[in-house]
Amino acid sequence: KQEVTQIPAALSVPEGENLVLNCSFTDSAIYNLQWFRQDPGKGLTSLLLIQSSQREQTSGRLNASLDKSSGRSTLYIAASQPGDSATYLCAVSGDYKLSFGAGTTVTVRA
Amino acid sequence: GAGVSQSPSNKVTEKGKDVELRCDPISGHTALYWYRQSLGQGLEFLIYFQGNSAPDKSGLPSDRFSAERTGGSVSTLTIQRTQQEDSAVYLCASSDITPETQYFGPGTRLLVL
Numbered sequence: 001k002q003e004v005t006q007i008p009a010a011l012s013v014p015e016g017e018n019l020v021l022n023c024s025f026t027d028s029a030i031y032n033l034q035w036f037r038q039d040p041g042k043g044l045t046s047l048l049l050i051q052s053s054q055r056e057q058t059s060g061r062l063n064a065s066l067d068k069s070s071g072r073s074t075l076y077i078a079a080s081q082p083g084d085s086a087t088y089l090c091a092v093s094g095d096y097k098l099s100f101g102a103g104t105t106v107t108v109r110a
Numbered sequence: 111g112a113g114v115s116q117s118p119s120n121k122v123t124e125k126g127k128d129v130e131l132r133c134d135p136i137s138g139h140t141a142l143y144w145y146r147q148s149l150g151q152g153l154e155f156l157i158y159f160q161g162n163s164a165p166d167k168s169g170l171p172s173d174r175f176s177a178e179r180t181g182g183s184v185s186t187l188t189i190q191r192t193q194q195e196d197s198a199v200y201l202c203a204s205s206d207i208t209p210e211t212q213y214f215g216p217g218t219r220l221l222v223l
Contacts, residue, residue, distance in 0.1 A: 034211065043201060044214040089153070096141065098212060100153035
């Protein structure tokens, strides 16, 4: 069974600092990995999807890397803003089901 | 275009009652998923529909849970004889290709008293 772990569970940084969120998974036989953002009381917003054949994906201030062999992904958010405060979830897909980590709750202090 | 919509957004029910949760996927998406997000369990897969194929029900926690998808579009998740441990946020997602980016709805927050 796929196990997904996210470290740290919570993170608080001053505005402008870069964020580094980590995700690890136990089974490297994945099709893709997705990073989501969840705001309190809301659903999930897809941020980036990395196919298993890719090493990284970028969108604006967001960059996600994938090292399938070691079972790790990292989400970098450059020049953080208070609006980046949310919970970030990592999910891996072995077929179609997503296996989620517990999330990292980020607070960006103005 | 319109995203995934779910109704109701909130539902409060008494233990033992049946509830129905609805999901409208993004138009044209052939794959539809239900997940549950609870405090103790995090986000967990419940059921998957793909076109006219038999659904994957392997994530349903008990036989009190069932789901159907009519006309390859709208889906209904039904929980019979609700229990307090069914209290959670039920999230629906859809995608146009499997496996590909899954787009999530806002969820239905279910509280069983």
